[in-house]
Amino acid sequence: MSTADFNQLGLTLSRSTTRRDVMQAGLFSTASVLFSNTHAATAPAPQALPTAPFKTKAKSVIQVFLWGGMSHNDTWDPKPDAGYDYNGPMKAPLSTNVAGIQLSEWFPKLAQQADKFSLIRSMTHGNNGHETAAYLVQTAHQPGERLAYPSVGAVFSYFRGKNYKGVLPPYVVLTQPQGRFSEEGFLGAKLKPFATGGDPNASRFEVEGVISRSISDTRQQARRDLLAKMDTLRQTAGGDAQLTASEQAKAEAYDMILGKGREVFDLTKEKPDLRDRYGRHTFGQDCLAARRMVEAGVPYIVINYPGGWDTHSNHFQTMGRQAPELDQGLAALLLDLKERGLLESTLVWCCGEFGRGPKIDWQPPWNGGRNHYGKVFSVLVAGGGFKGGHVVGSSDAKAEEVKDRPVYPVDLLGSVYQLAGIDPKAKLPHPMGLEAHVLPYGEEGVKSAGLLTEIM
Template identity: 75%
Template sequence: MNDSSPAPRASATPLGLRLSLPMTRRDALRVGVFSTAGLLLGHGRAAGATSAPPAVTLPARPPRAAKAKSVIQIFLWGGMSHNDTWDPKPDSGYEYMGEFRNAIPTNVDGIQIGELFPKLAQQADKYSLIRSMTHRNNGHETAAYLMQTAHAPGERLAYPSVGAVFAHFKSAGYKGLIPPYVVLTQPQGRFSEEGFLGPRLKPFATGGDPNAPRFEVEGVISRGLTEARQKARRELLGKLDTMGHAFADHPQVMASEEARQQAYELILGPGREVFDLAREKPELRDRYGRHTFGQDCLAARRLVEAGVPYVVINYPGGWDTHSNHFATMRRQCPQLDQGLAMLLQDLKDHGLLETTLVWCCGEFGRGPKVDWQPPWNGGRNHYGNVFTSLVAGGGFKGGHVVGASDKRAEEVKDRPVYPVDLLGSIYALSGIDAAATLPHPMGAEAHVLPAAAEGAKSGGLLTEIMT
């Protein structure tokens, strides 16, 4: 079965233990995720201020200069097979490799990847592969939480995802009109990405389809409403606002007008232009691929070009290939290959790769031994013992492989890398202190990443590929 449906919503608890409420674009406007502009667009009030937790004394850490200004996370939700893709084992036999028995060389001597990735093979000098990711968790929700927070699921606190943490720490210096944490195009709902940080740090999910003739971003692009008609409505609203004219010098009215102007800059001005992929040359769009994922990648490049700190691409369709595995891989891998390879090249061409960190993986891998029994008939099941992640840019070196799996890709053979190591490296390259405190609404002590004293398994930061 291909479990492509988002998990059901769960109710909130006082400590934010299970807030599985993915934010719609309308929700984002309502809670004011557009900063002051959200007050106008959502016709609601922003979330109330919360008190900071008590100060906690932590060991001093040497400062590290931030190299990554923005992050693009490509989340292969459902879990992509590692030995069919970026950790092939051609000598492991049909029981393990199934239909994909070949590995192909890359433009870096000694590195081979799966046969369905010829375009990424020519970009290997721009990325590194971590072939020893591990956490041994095989549940979608719990593994997704672990991979995106590094905190163990089931603790008393529901921690925010890496994207929400970025939005929290980067918002102060961010002046863009678009929210600092954007999801293309739908949240997966596997867990509450904002955690205890609250609804203001939910991701702004665009909705729509960037491969459609018109990328209809909810809250920004109105279906069936032309730009001229939107402008006419704006002018009419201004004429009818007699109270605003009468009390134009009142501080609250002035603040409301400022919010209104910011909102319209997003809807009708530069903010909207970021999502207008028609501004790109058709030839470039073709190179990304005229499919949803390819155009997601192009939209992500435009978002980081506009300064958005954190962008997530939730792969459309997912990779939960218990059945129809090989058919799904033949359909989706070429699209992943095309879109991701072009994203890396395009970031390089725009001078953005050095300051944009890209990471790509799922919550786990897939079982290295094919399940040929009914009802799977050649599927692969959840597998968290060992899997592969791809990292590039933003201070990560290209052309390297970290760690290794064994001869059948069943276990880590060398240099285990845990979620805390991967996320800790991403935070370090982005200038975020992994030991920093996070503001819990009830004053509970909480830090960006767990420490060894909390039982977090670690193999150390990825210093071998960090510049």
């Protein structure tokens, strides 16, 4: 079993524990370099961790979050031999353009792009609660700790936002926030994502606050002029520092309303057949909008899947409707990024907060549903320095347990941070001055099996 308490790794190896001991304990050789930017062969002594900035491969990240938890058996980790109680009505899986990798029948388009992404089939944290698992997967910190950590997107926004000069906010959510998850954590409201609202598949993508249904451009401009003239206090007290800062923020907002910002959201600027390729549904057009944001330099984009994957009941019906849309949007996104030369610098990762029970629950009221399952599930990663065409780890014959190479939340997020040049040891500013770091290294009970060096 290649796991270890996190505090055995890297920085905090006790004096009596040498790297050799750790290796002998059955760890991957990568485990001890979780927070270094070097590869396994040159693992440095714990005392000599590099302080130089990491090399940045991923300039932007697109996170596709499948809120509710998507079944891994029925999607990216098919087990055709597991029998009816595990597979229900599923047909035989599909082969892909990479020998040896199979996907379920619902992913024919993604099957043609398998060389562009890798699958982690041994993701695990063992948590079966929506909120706690969503927190774990998106912060890598243990739920129930004293501090409410920010999500990976807010961390990006914090580090990348400092020198960010883009016209859109550095952390954008398509289209609704996750609701029961506080993305900004203790970093506070400034690090909240900008949620677009609206529907990119509608004739006009009405981004909340940017594109208004009822107000023409002429009127928008007339209103802006009117406000400038009628803002008597500002005219009178122009030099006030508070008002100056407020005017600056207002000018940024108008850059989005009347300037370049809104053009990013104007999907009509895309060729109709490309829009068709992404799929004329909200998720497909979410993906297209995300690609346009990548081109605009937005560091972190989250697509919260429109609709949920919490399929306790009506499982196969819901999946049969939703999975093909996921397939179409994601496949088109990867291909489009590749064709534009953006895949190298754009990291895409996609998963829910957990998987779903491999064994189908035939009892009423579920009648063929699947329940929460955090013990093992699958994640898709692509681009931004991740290799395509690989499978990391595996689950057992029925996808109920990790068979080999577990991947814990710190391993996944640690890899994402490393590829993005964000130091996972870096301090985060806590309002009470408490010690807080990007990832929970050296903390008790945090499990890790090492960065995803096999695909980096």
